[in-house]
Amino acid sequence: MTKIAKLEIILNRRAGNGESIRIWKTVKKFLKKNEIDFQIHTTQKNGDGVRIAKDLADSIEKQTKILVLGGDGTLNQSVNGVKLSKNPDTPLAYIPAGSGNDFSRGIKINHIKPIVLLQSILSMENPRQIDIGRAIFPDQTKYFVNNIGIGLDANTVYTTNHSKRKDFLNKLKLGTLAYVSSLIKVIKEQGAFPLTVTTKDGIKKFDQAYIVSATNHPYFGGGIAIDPIATPFDGKLDLVVVNKIKGRTFVKLFSKLLTDGSHLQDENVWHIQEKEFTLSSLHDEYGQMDGEELTPQEFEINFEVSSHPFWLPVE
Numbered sequence: 001m002t003k004i005a006k007l008e009i010i011l012n013r014r015a016g017n018g019e020s021i022r023i024w025k026t027v028k029k030f031l032k033k034n035e036i037d038f039q040i041h042t043t044q045k046n047g048d049g050v051r052i053a054k055d056l057a058d059s060i061e062k063q064t065k066i067l068v069l070g071g072d073g074t075l076n077q078s079v080n081g082v083k084l085s086k087n088p089d090t091p092l093a094y095i096p097a098g099s100g101n102d103f104s105r106g107i108k109i110n111h112i113k114p115i116v117l118l119q120s121i122l123s124m125e126n127p128r129q130i131d132i133g134r135a136i137f138p139d140q141t142k143y144f145v146n147n148i149g150i151g152l153d154a155n156t157v158y159t160t161n162h163s164k165r166k167d168f169l170n171k172l173k174l175g176t177l178a179y180v181s182s183l184i185k186v187i188k189e190q191g192a193f194p195l196t197v198t199t200k201d202g203i204k205k206f207d208q209a210y211i212v213s214a215t216n217h218p219y220f221g222g223g224i225a226i227d228p229i230a231t232p233f234d235g236k237l238d239l240v241v242v243n244k245i246k247g248r249t250f251v252k253l254f255s256k257l258l259t260d261g262s263h264l265q266d267e268n269v270w271h272i273q274e275k276e277f278t279l280s281s282l283h284d285e286y287g288q289m290d291g292e293e294l295t296p297q298e299f300e301i302n303f304e305v306s307s308h309p310f311w312l313p314v315e
């Protein structure tokens with residue numbers, strides 16, 4: 001293992017409904033046993049990840065690695081914090097400890113045990129570049145590691161986050177079930193909305209958009225492959241638009257989505273892979289970014305692919 005001077009650890013004890021605490025205990029034991037210097041920075045409330053990551057990146061020293069231990073939301077905040085700092089290309093290490101962990105699934109490190117992952121992180125001499133998304137809103141710019149969704153999946157995130165069953169199901173390691181049961185609940189409630197997509201090839205208008213996902217890799221909702229062919233290593237972002245359909249047509253499409261991923265070929269689904277595109281939702285809708293709620297609004301977002309260095313053993 002290469003000797004590193006220090007690990008600065010951003011820990012969200014609330015992530016994964018207790019899972020992050022369990023993983024942290026194992027990590028701490030390993031660090032102490034191997035006499036690796038570390039400092040822990042615990043998030044106390046929503047949004048702390050941004051502030052902590054910015055402060056750490058502002059004064060980062062050589063041979064110090066920043067390690068994020070939490071879920072997708074904590075990683076999202078840490079990336080955004082680093083991007084706001086004086087050193088926006090500061091690499092981040094990450095040990096997934098949330099309930100959904102879609103980023104780790106998307107970059108295919110979800111099968112690696114936390115201590116094995118930690119050993120790789122500690123021994124890496126050069127970080128790896130992984131695609132992330134940049135979303136330019138009229139009033140701010142945000143980075144995302146998984147996806148930004150408008151419509152059904154965002155409504156589902158909202159409903160899951162406000163559901164009493166979420167904690168219970170997460171405790172049973174059934175986070176995806178919490179998402180799917182909310183999804184079934186909001187299917188009827190979510191209406192169709194008008195959407196305009198602008199790409200380098202022109203303008204595409206939808207009158208009946210229902211699921212809209214600008215995504216960096218296949219997954220949302222803790223392992224649902226909305227876009228099975230998206231990859232965070234191709235220098236592109238994907239966009240999936242599903243039109244509102246009803247009855248048996250919807251059930252068929254939905255079962256394709258949950259089983260073999262053949263929904264992308266369905267006539268009610270539109271899919272592109274681009275470096276840049278713009279979305280205008282023209283109607284107040286729910287939005288989600290990496291599983292975190294966005295204020296419902298008429299979305300006007302310019303998307304660009306970006307990338308960030310990570311201390312992660314990706315192929």
Ligand SMILES: Nc1ncnc2c1ncn2[C@@H]1O[C@H](COP(=O)(O)OP(=O)(O)OP(=O)(O)O)[C@@H](O)[C@H]1O
Pocket residue numbers: 012013014015016017043044045046047048049070071072073074075077097098099100101102290291292
């Ligand atoms: N001490 C805290 N108290 C309450 N909320 C917190 C605290 N620290 C962080 N948070 C918030 O917890 C939320 C959830 O974090 P995170 O997304 O990392 O975990 P998760 O939801 O379990 O995982 P995933 O997003 O992978 O499903 C984030 O919005 C974060 O800002």
